[in-house]
Amino acid sequence: MTFVKPLLPEEIRDPELQELIRRCEALGVPDALFPRVLARAPGHAKALLRALLHSHVEGAVDHRLKEIIRVRLARTAGDPYFAGLRSARARQAGLDESTIEAGAGSFENDPRFTTAEKWALRYAREMYLNPEKVDAAFYAEGKTHYSEAQIMELGAFIAFHYGMQAFARTLAPGPHNA
Amino acid sequence: MALNPDQIDAAFHGELRRHYSEEEIVELGAFIGFNIGYHTFFGTLKFYPMFSPDGRLVSQEESARIYGGAPASLEKGKGKRGK
Numbered sequence: 001m002t003f004v005k006p007l008l009p010e011e012i013r014d015p016e017l018q019e020l021i022r023r024c025e026a027l028g029v030p031d032a033l034f035p036r037v038l039a040r041a042p043g044h045a046k047a048l049l050r051a052l053l054h055s056h057v058e059g060a061v062d063h064r065l066k067e068i069i070r071v072r073l074a075r076t077a078g079d080p081y082f083a084g085l086r087s088a089r090a091r092q093a094g095l096d097e098s099t100i101e102a103g104a105g106s107f108e109n110d111p112r113f114t115t116a117e118k119w120a121l122r123y124a125r126e127m128y129l130n131p132e133k134v135d136a137a138f139y140a141e142g143k144t145h146y147s148e149a150q151i152m153e154l155g156a157f158i159a160f161h162y163g164m165q166a167f168a169r170t171l172a173p174g175p176h177n178a
Numbered sequence: 179m180a181l182n183p184d185q186i187d188a189a190f191h192g193e194l195r196r197h198y199s200e201e202e203i204v205e206l207g208a209f210i211g212f213n214i215g216y217h218t219f220f221g222t223l224k225f226y227p228m229f230s231p232d233g234r235l236v237s238q239e240e241s242a243r244i245y246g247g248a249p250a251s252l253e254k255g256k257g258k259r260g261k
Contacts, residue, residue, distance in 0.1 A: 003188060003191035004191070004200050004203055004204055004207075005200070037204060038204060038208065040200045040201045040203075040204040041201045041202075041204040041205040041208070044204065044205050044208055045204075048208055078183065127218060127219060127222065128218055131218050131222055134222035135222075136224070139222075155219050155222075155223070156219070158215075158219065159216045159218070159219035159220075160212070160215055160216070161215070162214070162215040163211040163212045163213070163215025163216065164208070164211050164212075164215070165211075166179055166180070166183065166211045166214045166215065167179065167207045167208055167210065167211030167214075168211075169183050170179055170183055170186035170207065171207070173187065173188060
């Protein structure tokens with residue numbers, strides 16, 4: 001049960017929104033529930049779903065790394081919905097649950113991650129827990145691993161998905177607000 | 179949503195529905211979430227408004243003095259999230 005009732009599939013008649021929801025379901029992130037809640041505000045739903053999909057799937061940063069970051073952020077946000085979803089595309093590309101757990105946990109000494117990936121994971125970890133650590137020196141280190149375009153892609157991805165997770169947390173009763 | 183998300187429970191949503199349609203509640207929630215995510219990110223990028231409050235075009239250094247301040251952690255304030 002969600003506090004805002006999702007529209008039924010047959011109540012969503014906008015072909016563009018239907019196609020976006022189909023793409024979400026194919027990816028698995030989000031599944032159809034969040035889009036059907038967003039569909040209460042269809043203009044917003046289309047913009048937000050396009051951005052969710054684009055930021056997660058498109059670009060020059062490895063989708064598997066983004067998927068690990070996304071799960072880590074959902075746990076920081078305290079959002080069980082997004083934390084429980086998994087990208088089918090990342091799984092097909094070889095990302096397993098053990099690697100997600102490692103990336104969402106203590107990754108610093110884990111040989112599964114490159115130095116660049118560890119910087120990206122720190123970026124996601126510190127952004128909302130210790131943003132004062134994301135300073136000029138931190139970005140300078142990032143530029144030794146990634147282009148400025150990739151850093152903007154990562155930062156925008158982190159900001160957008162965390163924001164939607166913070167929103168999603170408030171849409172359903174859980175241990176935090178039952 | 180940003181500081182005490184636990185308080186956004188069924189009763190809170192019940193009150194929201196007295197004032198707003200479900201479409202408006204979704205619109206507001208998504209807008210707030212978007213801002214929660216992006217403002218902290220923007221804060222780490224150290225850029226500031228191009229104009230002073232009285233409309234002068236100012237350097238980023240001057241703008242930082244006018245508008246500056248380090249981005250704040252939600253964890254370290256009164257807010258309760260995650261874990």
